[in-house]
Every structure is written in C-alpha cells, then in structure tokens.
Amino acid sequence: MTAIKHALQRDIFTPNDERLLSIVNVCKAGKKKKNCFLCATVTTERPVQVNVVKVKKSDKGDFYKRQTAWALRDLAVVDAKDANKENPEFDLHFEKVYKWVASSTAEKNTFISCIWKLNQRYLRKKIEFVNVSSQLLEESVPSGENQSVTGGDEESLDEYQELNAREEQDIEIMMDGCEYAISNAEAFAEKLSSELQVLDGANIQSIMASEKQVNILMQLLDEALKEVDEIEHKLSSYEEMLQSVKEQMDHISQSNDLIQLSNTNNMKLLEEIEFLVNYLDLSKGHIKALTDGDLSSSKGIEACTNAAEALLQCMNVALRPGHDELQAVQQQQQQFKDLREQFARRLANHLNNVFVQQFTQTLTLHYRRASYHSVSGHDQSSTLAQHSAELTLPKHLPFHRDLLRYAKLMEWLKNTDREKYEGLNKNYVDYISRLYEREIKEFFEVAKIKMTGTSKEGKKFATLPRKESAVKQDLESLHGSSGKLTGSTSSLNKLSVQGSGNRRSQSSSLLDMGNMSASDLDVADRTKFDKIFEQVLSELEPLCLAEQDFISKFFKLQQNPALPGSVTADSTDIDGGPLSRQHNLLGDRHSVPSEKEETGVIRSMMIKVFRCIEPELNNLISLGDKIDSFNSLYMLVKMSHHVWTAENVDPASFLSTTLGNVLVTVKRNFDKCILNQVKQMEEVKISKKSKVGILPFVSGFEEFAELAESIFRNAERRGDLDKAYTKLIRAVYNNVEKVANESQKTPRDVVMMENFHHIFSTLSRLKIACLETERREAKHKYTEHLQSYVIYSLGQPLEKLNHFFEGIEARVAQGIREEEVSYQLAFNKQELRKVIKEYPGKEVKKGLDNLYKKVDKHLCEEENLLQVMWHSMQDEFIRQYKHFEGLIARCYPGSGITMEFTIQDILEYFSSIAQSH
DSSP: HHHHHHIIIIIIIITTTTTEEEEEEEEEEESSSEEEEEEEESSSSOOOEEEEEEEEEEESOEEEEEEEEEEEGOOOOOHHHHSOOOOOEEESSSEEEOOOEOOOHHHHHHHHHHHHHHHHIIIIIOOEEEEEGGGGTTTSSOOOHHHHHHHHHHHHHOOOOOOOOHHHHHHHHHHHHHHGGGTTTTEEEEEEEEHHHHHHHHHHHHHTTTTTHHHHHHHHHHHHHHHHHHHHHHHHHHHHHHHHHHHHHHHHHHHHHHHHHHHHHHHHHHHHOOOOOOSSOOOHHHHHHHOOOOSSHHHHHHHHHHHHHHHHHHTTTOOOTTTTGOHHHHHHHHHHHHHHHHHHHHHHHHHHHHHHHHHHHHHHHHHHHHHHHHHHHHHHHHHHHHHHHTTOOOOHHHHHHHHHHHHHHHHHHHOHHHHHHHHHHHHHHHHHHHHHHHHHHHHHHHHHHHOOOHHHHHHHHOOOOOOHHHHHHHHHHHHHHHGGGOOOOGGGGGGOOOOOOOOOOGGGGGGGGGOSTTTOOOOOHHHHHHHHHHHHHHHHHHHHHHHHHHHHHHHHHOTTTTTTTTTOOOOOOOOOTTOOOOTTTTTOOOOOOOOOHHHHOOOHHHHHHHTTTTHHHHHHHHHHHOOTHHHHHHHHHHHHHHHHHHHHHTSHHHHHHHHHHHHHHHHHHHHHHHHHHHHHHHOOOOOOOOOOSSOHHHHHHHHHHHHHHSSSSTTTTHHHHHHHHHHHHHHHHHHHHHHHHHHHSOHHHHHHHHHHHHHHHHHHHHOOGGHHHHHHHHHHHHHHHHHHHHHHTTTTTHHHHHHHHHHHHHHHHTTTTTGGGSSGGGGSSHHHHHHHTTHHHHHHHHHHHHHHHHHHSSSOOTTTOOOHHHHHHHHHHHHHHHHHHHHHHHTTTTSSOSSSSHHHHHHHHHHHHHHOO
C-alpha cells in the first residue's frame, strides 16, 4: 500500500500541487468487484483545500488516472455501518449517497480517522459521523503508518514559512558581497558575527543618548495631566448646569407626549364621528321618497329605488365595536327599521294594486264581450271562433314591461322583508294563474273547434266566455278586496273564476275513425290537424318562456345557468372599506335560498301559473287521437321536436318537464294505435265466395308506411317508428300466412305470392332501412310461392305423362338401371308410346289454355302478375319437357320415341294463348 501511495503522490497529486494524506482500497457495494482508491488530499498552496479523490486504474495500462473529486466541505455524513463489529462497508453522503466496501476494516478506519482530523483542523464543519467508534475520533491517538505520516506532514507544513520578496533580495545582496561564503563558511560566519556585534553596540549607544529626551517627555506628560484635571473640573460644572436643562427638557417632552395623545384621540374621535355621519345618515330626499314617493311614475320609481338602496346601504354598515352602545346610533337604527317596514308595506300594497288592476282590465274586457254578445244574440261558439280566428294567445309583454320597472325594488324587498316578498309572490301567482287559465282554456276551445271543422261540433268541445252576471260578480268581488291587500292572499279566494264545463273531446261520429284504411279521411284533414297542433305548441312555448323569464327577473330568482339569456339578480356592490353585505341589521329572519332552491321556486311558480296547460294538452291530444288515430304520428313528431328544443334551452325548465309529460301520453297513444292496427289485422275475415287478392291490412300497411315516412322525415323520434314498423310487419307476415291457410277460393300459394309481392314492392319503393331484412324475406317468400304455384299448376295439363315419368324416376331410385327400365312391363316402349299419343299438340295447347283461364281466375288485377306467372310457367314447362326428353333418351336409347310437339311449338302455344286473352 505504501508503494501505491508514493506512486499516486508522484504521478497524480504532485503535478496538481496536492499532498496525499490517506488512502483506502474500495469497490462499489452490490456491483461487480471493480477496485479503485479513495484518497484524502490537501493542497500545498494557501488557503488549503481538502478533497476526497477517486482514483482508478486505467484499462489501457498499469498507470492510474484521476476519475472524480469531491470537496470535503460538501461531505454531510460518514456512515461506518457498525461501530462494534468489523464491517468493511461505509457510506459517504455528498450530493448523493455513495456506498463503498473497503478491502479491509483497518484501511476503512484509518481513512475515516483521517477525514475526521482534516475536518477538525481545516473546516471546523459539523460533519456527522454515524456508527463510528469514539476511539477513531481522537486526534491525539496514532493509528499506524498513515497517521504518523499525516501528523508529520501537517507539523512540517505549519513550521515552514515562505520568504517574501524583500527577504530574498537581502539574502542575494549579502551572498553577492561574500562570494567566498560558499567556499569558506567559517570566515563568512565570523564576518556576520562581527557585524552583529557592531550593530548591538550602536543600539546601546542610541538608547543611552535618548535618556535626556525621555526625561523631557515625562515632564510634558505631567503638565498634560494637570491640564486634563482642569478640563475635568470644567466639565463637571458644565454637567451640573446641563442637568437642570435636562430636567426642563424632560418636562417639555412629557407635555408634548400628552399633547400628541390628545391630538391622536381627537383625530380618532373625529374619524368615528365622520364614519357614523357618513354611513348612518340618510338624506331628507331619500326619507321623503321612502315615505311619500310616487310608485306609479318612472321618476318616482327611480327615486324610491335609489332611496331604498341608500337605506339598505345604511343598514348594512359594519359597525365597529362599541358603536351599537351609543344612543344616537340605536335611535338611527330604529329609524331605519321603521322606514324599511313602512316602505315595504307601501310597496307591497302598491304592487298588489297593480296585479288587481291588470286582472280587472282583463275581466272588464270579458265583461264587455259578454254584454255585447248577449245583446246581439250571436251564437256563442261562432262568437268564440270569430274572436280567435288566428288561434293566438294574448301577449302580456306590456304588463311585464311595466312590472319590470319594480325589479330592483323587488330585490330590495327580498333582502329586507322576506314575508312581504313571499306574499307578493303568492298574490302574483294567484292572479296571473287565473288570467292564464281563462285565456288558455279559450285558446284550446278554439283549437278544438278548428280541428272538428264545424261550429256544430264545436258546441261539444268549446267552453264559452262566462255570462255577464258571472263576470260582473268577479269584478265586484275584486274591487271589494283590492283595498285590503296586506301581503296575504286570503282576499283572493273571492276572485275564483269558474272553470270550463266538463269537456267531451269526442263526438259520436268520430268513434269509428282512424282505422288502417282511413278511406273516409284525406290528407288535407291530417295536414290541417298537423298545422293546428303545431300552432298550439308554437303559441304555448314563447308564452311559457316569456313568463319564466319575467318571473326570474321580477322576483330576482336565479335560473339554471344552462338557460341562455337568463338574467340573474344583480348584486349591488357598496363602495367603501367599512361596508359589507351583512344582514344582522336586517334581522336575519329568513335565510337566502341557494341557486338550486331558487330554481325550484321558479319551477313551483310556473307549475301554479300554468296548471291548466298539461290537462288541456292531454284533452287536445285525446280529441286528435279520436278524430283519427293516425294523428298520433303527427303529434309524436311535433311534440318530440318541441321537447328536444326545450331541453336544449333548459332541461329542468317547466316547459321541458310539461312537454315531456305530455310526450309520454302521445307516445302511449302512438303505441296504442300500433296495437290497434295489429289487433285489426288479427280480426280480419275473408269471404269464402270471392278470391282473396291483396289483403286490406297489406294495403293499409302501405298507406301507413307512406304516411309515416312523410311525417317522420328528419324527426328526432325515428327509433319509435322503426320499432312500430317491426311490430306491424311481423303482424302483417303472420296474418298473411294465416289468411292464406284459411283461404278456400284462392290457392294458398297465390295469396302468399300476391301479398308478399305487394309488400316487397312497397318496401323497395319506400327504402325503409330498418325493414331491409323483411324486404329480402318478402322477396324470398314471393319467389318461393310463385315457383310452388307454377310447379303445382303445370302438373295438371300433362297429368298422365307426369305420372308415367314419376314412376320411371321411382324405379331408378329403387336401384334399377336406367337402360333396364324399358324391360319393366308397366314402363315398356309400348306403354310410353301410348301415353305420348294421349298428348298431341292440340291437346297440349287446349290444356294450356284451360290453365291460363284458371290462373286468371286465381290472380287479382291489382298486382298484374298474370304475365309474370305465365312466363314462369312457360319456363317451367320447357324445363319439364327437356327433363322428359332426357329420361326418354337415357331409359329408351335407340327407340326413336319423341314427344309429339317441340320446344318451338311450346313457345308458340304460350304466345298465342297470351295474345288471345
């Protein structure tokens, strides 16, 4: 190890002006044994730098190279792993932890001891030594060769002092003056000794010569001491004089402090008074507006609004501690409360009067109409129809616009007096719901009259305007109660408007309408119904949206944020530091509802306001369904579209929910319509004396599909129609087979062929995507039964010939060879010739002609399949002819037997028969 140390010092550290103090042979823990050396070094130049250097042997030779160096000041922890047992492992914590395994525990201990001594000597840094024996951390204890070398090197480093430039120059001058010093050291030493003696003598003489000067200096010092004593005496007198001045200045300072404290208190008092005056003072103009302000004009409303906001601002001031104990503050707060209650009561009474006035105007209008019609003697149903010829609902925009002027005051009332606010809410809902109920019921009666088409029918559906006496009674009860409005709704009970009489949304003449054929209804009637129903929904939708928007703005209720264009109650910010939105002065009697709760309040109000919409819509839907069950298709599409539109605007709105509920009823009617069509198919009975032809429900399905495709084009509820299609087509298929099996006049194959051909043609023309599988099935059934009927029919004209060749095929199937069939007694050549002679050309043509007539009787004219059928029979007849010829050639080879007619003759027979008919 000593040789390695000298080699490392010579090759690596000496060129870098470093001295190697300790070395340890290590390898990394947990990896392959690649040895290296950790060296503790110090620099030879000051200031001394201490490093830990990792040296590794080069892969290309036997020399060592410097790999990594860490400054000792970066070392944080030295972990020896175990202080009691010998363990070669240790960790050095620099910027990260390095784990090492020494070649021996002694080397590890020597290295750690050297690190500890270098730290104590040069760094004085708190390096943490963990799991290290206390014996290693004693600097005076030697620890082997490395320790002795280390100590000696450090002492020699401390004793050595480098010459400065001047000392070097003096030595060189002296050496130049004594050139013989190198050859004769004794002579040089004697010369230096003599010169030193001369210098010592000169120094002694100089000291003796300066004694006189020292005495003079002592005298001067005595005189200076006397002067200092005199100065101290003067300073003492000055100090006594200044002591009185100090006392006076202290008194003045205390007086200044008291004056400053007084000024500070006065400033704070002034600030408090200004605060109370500025924020708890309500101007006379505001007080006058709150007590006597005009709530009818726009200027008066604006003045009252500003005064109410100022009052609220004063009541919301965050008082400082102790303010509420002041009598003036208490009186001012009581005045604010009195003003608040007085203005809230006045505002509530005025708004109630506004509600009554609007309702009175509407009732007066009805009264005038009732009076006019009672005098003129007009028919009431025709009068209603004339009045609402365009089927529109009255607009309440002017009424809403007038009330919205009070929106800020309603917000103020909501924040200050919850009881009166809720009373106004209830009163408004009660008034406006009765108004809407009258208008909406009349609107729906007009719609029903227009749907039925005649005023005679309208008498069964319309609810007429109330008689003059009833309206007059309403007006009297209204005016009698208008002066007692105090926020409650007890007086409103006298204003109940008698509802419409029991409606009958069906006449006896409509009970049998809406069957699958719908022969007594034309497209114009259904289009008319569709337009009326769309008009009804189009009128209701903006009415509900406008009322909901008004309720939100007027009553300052937060709507669902998903509602575009919704207006939330504006929060009035109060400028100034000492103000905050605290409701302690308002008497927090009512907690402010959350946004979700306010959305529920809007919904509840809308349900009460428009409580008659859903039942009226259900009645209208019931009437339309009874007029024509196919109207449910129109209603499903229209209602689905309006529900989809409403949900896009606000899924939780009253309009969306109400239309959704009505849509459920429409969907049930639609499903009921489909089930009725299926039931009618199952109940179809056919005549036993006439041919079947195209079944009524097959034609009905075609009509239904054409109508549905025109209605549901680009509709949102296409899936409902597809499901209905599936139910109907399966019922059609099942009942076609049922009728075909029960048919006695018309062969089963003809019934199946014609009806499935009609279904296939319908589905191919309409191109209904969800019925593509059924379309292919219809084509398959049509083709299958066409071929079956052709094969069955062609067996009759050549019956004996068919039986003969069937017998031959049976013998061949039993195992008899084809060329041996002619040796069978029943199938010899004579028997074959006999059978062939029975079917000459004339007989064949006659048989085909009879077959044509019979087929013509079986087929119906609607499908026009006779020529298709005849052509298929021709192909089948030729196929059979070729089959018979082949059997003759194989079973009777060389006999020269042939049929008495050729293929060309067959073509001529079929062509001439078709042309003759």
